[in-house]
Amino acid sequence: MTADDFQRTDDRFRNLSSVSGSRVSPAAFDTPFDRTGTGSSKWARAAVAEAIPMGLADMDLPGPPAVAEALERRARHRAYGYTVCDPTGRALVADWYRARHGAEVDPDWVLLLPCGPRTTLRLLLETVRKDAEHPRAPVLFPTPEWGGFAQLCRAAGLPYRELPLRLGPDGYRSPNGPFPGRAAAVLLSSPHNPSGTVWPTDHLRGLAGWAAEAGALLVSDEVHGDLTHPGASHPVAVTAVEPAMRRHVVTLNSVGKTFNCSGIPSTFALVPDPGLRARLTDTMAGYGLWEGGLLEQTVQRAALTEGGPWLDALLSHLAAARTRLTDRLGPAVRSTPRASYLLWLDAAALGLPPATARAALLERCGLEASDGAEFGPAGAGSLRLNYALPTPVLDTVLERLDRL
Ligand SMILES: Cc1ncc(COP(=O)(O)O)c(C=O)c1O
Numbered sequence: 001m002t003a004d005d006f007q008r009t010d011d012r013f014r015n016l017s018s019v020s021g022s023r024v025s026p027a028a029f030d031t032p033f034d035r036t037g038t039g040s041s042k043w044a045r046a047a048v049a050e051a052i053p054m055g056l057a058d059m060d061l062p063g064p065p066a067v068a069e070a071l072e073r074r075a076r077h078r079a080y081g082y083t084v085c086d087p088t089g090r091a092l093v094a095d096w097y098r099a100r101h102g103a104e105v106d107p108d109w110v111l112l113l114p115c116g117p118r119t120t121l122r123l124l125l126e127t128v129r130k131d132a133e134h135p136r137a138p139v140l141f142p143t144p145e146w147g148g149f150a151q152l153c154r155a156a157g158l159p160y161r162e163l164p165l166r167l168g169p170d171g172y173r174s175p176n177g178p179f180p181g182r183a184a185a186v187l188l189s190s191p192h193n194p195s196g197t198v199w200p201t202d203h204l205r206g207l208a209g210w211a212a213e214a215g216a217l218l219v220s221d222e223v224h225g226d227l228t229h230p231g232a233s234h235p236v237a238v239t240a241v242e243p244a245m246r247r248h249v250v251t252l253n254s255v256g257k258t259f260n261c262s263g264i265p266s267t268f269a270l271v272p273d274p275g276l277r278a279r280l281t282d283t284m285a286g287y288g289l290w291e292g293g294l295l296e297q298t299v300q301r302a303a304l305t306e307g308g309p310w311l312d313a314l315l316s317h318l319a320a321a322r323t324r325l326t327d328r329l330g331p332a333v334r335s336t337p338r339a340s341y342l343l344w345l346d347a348a349a350l351g352l353p354p355a356t357a358r359a360a361l362l363e364r365c366g367l368e369a370s371d372g373a374e375f376g377p378a379g380a381g382s383l384r385l386n387y388a389l390p391t392p393v394l395d396t397v398l399e400r401l402d403r404l
Helices: 041-046 065-076 088-101 116-129 150-153 203-215 243-248 273-284 295-305 310-334 355-366 391-401
Strands: 108-115 138-145 160-164 167-170 171-175 186-187 215-219 249-253 267-270 344-346 382-386
Touching: 065 295, 088 108, 088 295, 108 116, 108 273, 108 295, 108 391, 116 150, 116 186, 116 249, 116 273, 138 150, 150 160, 160 391, 203 215, 203 243, 243 249, 243 382, 310 344, 344 391, 355 382
Parallel strands: 138 160, 138 186, 186 215, 215 249
Antiparallel strands: 108 267, 167 171, 249 267, 344 382
16 A cells, blocks of 8 residues: 555544455346336437347346345445545455456555546546646547446547457458557556457557557556456456556446446446546545545445356356347447447448438337447448346347347
């Protein structure tokens, strides 16, 4: 533990530990999961009655029992005032990386943010811009890419440039460098949203090197990184690069996507550079954000200490669902996903008119996808389908796809 004052803690704060008895029923993902009355954004937005919403990236699957139990237990104590950060949460993150990825993360690198990955990205970009020798240097990111990167840059008034990904016979390949001129940051979703591509370690290292040459921070957004399917392995950017390169790299992750609890915003940022950690903490404080939110810590601790068996069961379920869909959709799948629960499809290969594919899929099949145009110009003519569904719903999806 460093003496940085943002890591100050209250040793009396030890009330979040010891959740017990996590049980995972293998049938949990084979039973319809009714989200009615929970305010689900995905279902509230569903345009047409009877349509199956397969857009927004959360799962129509029940989360880990351990998280529910920890929330119930914590809620029973009616102290809901301001909280401080329990520093053992950092060690839990490091333990998680060692156990799940064989990656050695120093607990001192870990910042536990009480906000979602999107907000964390915005805070990081703001910090980087303040730091930059060239504050007008652009933010770079590969496309197609989940719409958040472009949206965040526009909202922050930051210039950005898209780097088109090359699509080969084996799927997407990361962009070539070196990058012309200076850059403020390079953003990468790793694994890739929308295609579920797991970037190989050498691609990541290449990107980190080119980012450093351009004076940029590589921000590896790894919120889908714990969702790599059985047999695939995900390189954690801050540990995959050479030690000398680490101060130019940040990894972002969250239990939100992994354990399907994005409604309780949280992120953990792995920031090896202590100066950048301190500056990011200052930026957070400017928005009234400090490490150690009440619900965020409760959920994170339960998920990381007890969520492993649930996650393993989930990953088997997702891999089986992926195989059923990719077998059915064949060449329309632009790149076979090796992580997460998103399928990136070529609308024309599905027999849909590329410009109006989302509406056509909804009308013909009652399936609501995300429109590829939301993923940057490189996404035009594509659709993204979220297949984190209970088995009976996936059966219905496959039947409906016969109407194509
Ligand atoms: C790669 C990636 N990063 C960040 C986010 C943003 O997450 P949130 O909106 O929970 O902050 C998402 C959401 O889909 C995502 O897929």
